[in-house]
Amino acid sequence: MQSLQKITSRFIPLRIENVDTDQIIPARFLKATTKDGFGKNLFRDWRYENDNEAQPKADFVLNQKQYAGEILVAAKNFGCGSSREHAAWSIQDYGFKVVVSSFFADIFKNNALNNGVLPVTVTDAFLQQIFAVGAKDTLTVDLEKQTITIDATGASEKFDINSYKKTCLLNGYDDIDYLLSMKAEIEAYEKANQS
Amino acid sequence: MGKTIFDKIWDKHEVKIIEDGPSVVYIDKHLIHEVTSPQAFSGIEKRGVPLFRPAQIVATADHNVPTLHQELPIKDALSKFQVDTLIENCKKHGVELYGLGHQYQGIVHVIGPELGITQPGMTIVCGDSHTSTHGAFGAIAFGIGTSEVEMVFAAQCIMQSKPKLMRINIDGALKNGVVSKDIILYIIAQISASGATGYFVEYAGSAIRALSMEARMTICNMSIEMGARGGMIAPDQTTYDYMQGRMFAPKGAAWEEKLAAWKQLYTDADAKFDMEINIVAEDIDPMITYGTNPGMGLSIQGQLPTIESFTDTTEKQNYEKALKYMGLTAGQTLIGMPVQNVFIGSCTNSRIEDFRLVASIIKGKQKHAGIKTLIVPGSQEVAKQIKAEGLDKIFAAAGVEIRQAGCSACLGMNEDKIPAGEYCISTSNRNFEGRQGAGARTLLASPLTAAAALLTGKITDIREILN
Numbered sequence: 001m002q003s004l005q006k007i008t009s010r011f012i013p014l015r016i017e018n019v020d021t022d023q024i025i026p027a028r029f030l031k032a033t034t035k036d037g038f039g040k041n042l043f044r045d046w047r048y049e050n051d052n053e054a055q056p057k058a059d060f061v062l063n064q065k066q067y068a069g070e071i072l073v074a075a076k077n078f079g080c081g082s083s084r085e086h087a088a089w090s091i092q093d094y095g096f097k098v099v100v101s102s103f104f105a106d107i108f109k110n111n112a113l114n115n116g117v118l119p120v121t122v123t124d125a126f127l128q129q130i131f132a133v134g135a136k137d138t139l140t141v142d143l144e145k146q147t148i149t150i151d152a153t154g155a156s157e158k159f160d161i162n163s164y165k166k167t168c169l170l171n172g173y174d175d176i177d178y179l180l181s182m183k184a185e186i187e188a189y190e191k192a193n194q195s
Numbered sequence: 196m197g198k199t200i201f202d203k204i205w206d207k208h209e210v211k212i213i214e215d216g217p218s219v220v221y222i223d224k225h226l227i228h229e230v231t232s233p234q235a236f237s238g239i240e241k242r243g244v245p246l247f248r249p250a251q252i253v254a255t256a257d258h259n260v261p262t263l264h265q266e267l268p269i270k271d272a273l274s275k276f277q278v279d280t281l282i283e284n285c286k287k288h289g290v291e292l293y294g295l296g297h298q299y300q301g302i303v304h305v306i307g308p309e310l311g312i313t314q315p316g317m318t319i320v321c322g323d324s325h326t327s328t329h330g331a332f333g334a335i336a337f338g339i340g341t342s343e344v345e346m347v348f349a350a351q352c353i354m355q356s357k358p359k360l361m362r363i364n365i366d367g368a369l370k371n372g373v374v375s376k377d378i379i380l381y382i383i384a385q386i387s388a389s390g391a392t393g394y395f396v397e398y399a400g401s402a403i404r405a406l407s408m409e410a411r412m413t414i415c416n417m418s419i420e421m422g423a424r425g426g427m428i429a430p431d432q433t434t435y436d437y438m439q440g441r442m443f444a445p446k447g448a449a450w451e452e453k454l455a456a457w458k459q460l461y462t463d464a465d466a467k468f469d470m471e472i473n474i475v476a477e478d479i480d481p482m483i484t485y486g487t488n489p490g491m492g493l494s495i496q497g498q499l500p501t502i503e504s505f506t507d508t509t510e511k512q513n514y515e516k517a518l519k520y521m522g523l524t525a526g527q528t529l530i531g532m533p534v535q536n537v538f539i540g541s542c543t544n545s546r547i548e549d550f551r552l553v554a555s556i557i558k559g560k561q562k563h564a565g566i567k568t569l570i571v572p573g574s575q576e577v578a579k580q581i582k583a584e585g586l587d588k589i590f591a592a593a594g595v596e597i598r599q600a601g602c603s604a605c606l607g608m609n610e611d612k613i614p615a616g617e618y619c620i621s622t623s624n625r626n627f628e629g630r631q632g633a634g635a636r637t638l639l640a641s642p643l644t645a646a647a648a649l650l651t652g653k654i655t656d657i658r659e660i661l662n
Contacts, residue, residue: 017513018388018488022627027608031259031273033233033280045629075509077389080422080488081627082606083324084231085340105392106358106424107324107338114342162356164216175342179350180244182211182219186350189210189221 002116003172007097008140008151010069012061013131019074020081021108025090027082038086039093066135073100073130073139078119079108088115098141100148102127113165114174120148126157143170197463200429201360201395204335204460208318210352217354223317225252225347226303227290229259229281230608231322235344236284248351249289253312256281256294257302261610262571262598265295274609288348299442301574301600304328304542308412309576311441315430315457320347325542325624327418330427331411332434333460335395337425358424359393359469362462364400367476372658374552375410376544376622376641378402379417380482380492382474388490392422394470397462402476403428408437409548416543417624420489429461481657483529484626484639486517491626493529495644495656501526520628521636522616529638529654536619537649538569538631539642540598541605544622545573547580549642554589556646556660562594563652569611570595571603595649607632620648 029041040053047062049055056063072091078101079087088111091099099117102124112119120141122130130139130150137152143166149156161169168174179186198206211219232254239246246252259274269275278295285292293299299306304325307313315333320326322344329336343353365378383390396418403411411428418426435454438444445453480494493499499518502525505511518525539545539553550572562568570590572578578600581587590597604611605623607630613619615634622645626637638654647655 015509015512016516017509018490020488020625020627022606022625022630026629026633027258027606030230030608031271031277033277034237035234045633051633075513077392077422080388080392081324081419081625083322083338083340085234085322085342088340103389103392105389105422107340110355111340111342114340162216164213175354176238176242176244176346176349179219179346179352179354180242183350186210186219186221186352190351193207193221 001172001174004097004116004118004143004169006140006142006144007070008138009071010067010136010138011071011073011100011130012067012069014061014072014074015131017075018077018080021079021084021087022081024079024087025084030084030086035089037093038090039095042090042094070096071098071100071139071141072096073127075127076101076103076124078104080105083107085111085115088112088117092117100127100130100139113169116169116172118143118169120159122148122157122159126155129153129155197466199360199462199466199468200333200397200427200460201335202466204316204318205357208335217356219352220318220355221352222320222347223251224312224319226307226319226321226326227252227254227344228303228321228323229256229277231341232284232344233277233280234341235348236288238345239348242349244349246288246290246348251351252290253307254281254285254290254292255300255303255306258602258606259609260295260601262601262603265599271610298575301576302542302545302602304416305545305573305577308332308408309441309574311438311444314438314444314453315434315460320353324419325416327423327425328412328416328542330415330418330425331408333427333430333457335425335427338419358395360397361391361394361423361470361472362397362399362468363472363474365398365402365474365476366400367402369402369476369479372481372643372661373479374641374643375406375413377479377482379414380484380489380639381479383417383421383489384482384492386421386472388420388488389422390490391418394423396423396426398426398428399462404431407548408433409546412546413543417489420624430457481641481644483644483654485521485523485529487520487626487628489624489626489639491517492639495654496528496530498528499523499525530656532654533565533652534618534620534638534648534654535565536567536569536613536617537645538604538613538619538621538623539645540569540571540573540603541623542573542602543624544642545571545577547577549622550577550581550586551584552642553646554586556643556657557593557595557650558589560593560650562649565652566649568595568649569598569604571598572600574600604631606630607635613637620645620654
């Protein structure tokens with residue numbers, strides 16, 4: 001897994017609530033047996049008319065030239081619905097390293113973390129401050145300090161992440177490495193709980 | 196202080212608690228399907244790690260299968276490759292597969308319970324958010340991502356922080372025409388599509404106790420639609436009666452031993468929840484959704500919210516976006532509105548009781564000429580039972596075809612899709628934009644309400660037919 005420490009970037013403002021994983025990556029793209037190439041279908045049906053890449057929808061933020069960056073900022077309850085990890089793969093493959101929202105769905109949050117994408121939960125007030133700044137403005141997300149800053153205004157907020165996951169992300173470790181290291185304990189558990 | 200049923204099961208499965216981190220939780224049963232497993236199989240292969248406990252895994256093909264002519268090769272090349280990859284992976288790693296053509300094949304959350312694989316007190320995971328279904332048996336069951344599928348392959352454990360706990364009490368008697376699907380749609384409409392995020396839910400109360408196992412599964416199934424990690428119901432005599440004699444349920448002395456342990460699985464009277472909600476069963480009417488998330492639901496006679504009722508700008512914009520997608524107007528009612536499609540199926544409502552309910556409404560009547568149907572049993576076993584009870588004749592006489600088992604039009608992935616712009620009364624679980632196919636407009640409802648629309652061609656209050 002890729003490590004992540006600190007990032008300063010412009011951002012894409014997605015002012016939509018309850019963005020479900022069917023919007024992030026529609027089911028018809030889940031037929032793949034690898035993790036590659038999902039980025040081109042990210043938000044497919046919001047991005048294109050008639051499922052046609054030659055017809056980008058002008059009103060969708062990913063198609064608006066003024067917006068760019070490695071940070072996606074969305075309204076509350078981002079990533080709800082299906083557990084498909086393809087949603088996290090799409091977001092990562094498109095080039096996002098951080099997703100900011102005032103509220104994340106549980107499964108998506110885990111899936112993102114397991115793929116080196118950092119979900120940053122901010123207060124609703126801070127989210128509105130981010131949405132209020134210009135397209136050229138940047139955000140700085142510092143995982144070590146657990147802070148997110150709107151660089152233009154200096155406004156900053158701390159975010160939560162448990163120290164285990166933080167260490168994993170800072171170093172690019174994943175949970176499977178950890179679980180494999182405790183095989184003996186798992187076998188001992190099985191022995192004690194044979195039923 | 197007493198323990199909740201969740202605490203009792205969770206504590207027993209905690210292999211290790213990481214300080215300021217998640218717990219390492221042991222998984223008893225892992226269900227897999229073709230869509231969310233291939234990358235996990237290739238993941239462990241890339242690491243050179245063997246599958247740790249293949250005997251604790253059961254596989255089926257459901258999401259990406261056709262519901263007609265399953266005896267023929269799958270036409271879509273990508274779908275065929277994905278289903279073939281599952282066959283190959285299961286063979287290579289020694290996993291039991293109930294694939295296409297197998298007598299036990301079906302939707303993963305239908306076959307687990309019907310085969311007796313799902314049991315009280317277990318931890319059950321699957322790379323599918325509707326794994327919460329199995330909670331109806333008093334199990335901790337929840338959906339996971341593919342990285343977590345890989346974890347369970349590698350170590351039979353996952354890493355999860357203990358969720359907060361919520362109890363939803365539903366007391367009283369359901370009104371005529373109201374079934375368990377209406378209960379859960381009512382709850383989600385009350386607390387919103389994110390109202391239970393971060394929580395694991397226990398459903399309790401006299402209205403829940405009175406439900407059959409299949410009706411309980413419908414409720415637990417949709418826990419994820421309010422954001423909950425999962426939902427569960429303490430086991431009771433209804434649970435044991437349903438389980439006894441099923442293929443993989445314990446037998447003889449082992450049954451007696453398990454039964455004694457299962458009877459300890461209840462929430463102690465002095466246990467505390469982080470949140471508790473009380474619902475009066477008599478307040479619930481037949482429900483239907485009007486928007487693009489399952490929280491946007493109302494009583495079938497109800498009126499859509501007005502634009503003015505939203506004070507928050509983003510919420511107002513989101514409501515307008517949903518109305519535009521659905522082709523509906525703020526403040527309108529839905530009764531009498533023509534629909535073009537009826538889908539009866541999915542892991543929410545594709546079990547034998549659902550088919551009995553629908554058959555009881557359409558018996559001796561004809562399908563409305565304007566309605567296209569997708570009527571899809573959840574498993575081969577359900578299909579067999581439909582025939583055994585002669586329900587297939589009732590459907591045929593009404594001019595309705597019954598298809599073969601699979602997820603079908605629930606998710607717009609396989610051949611079964613709803614055309615853009617058309618309305619579909621659906622017994623499934625999600626009304627997201629494009630969920631049933633690009634541009635499809637989904638109205639979630641109970642099998643009874645779906646059956647009513649099948650006859651009338653429009654949104655109908657089932658009570659008008661029942662009375």
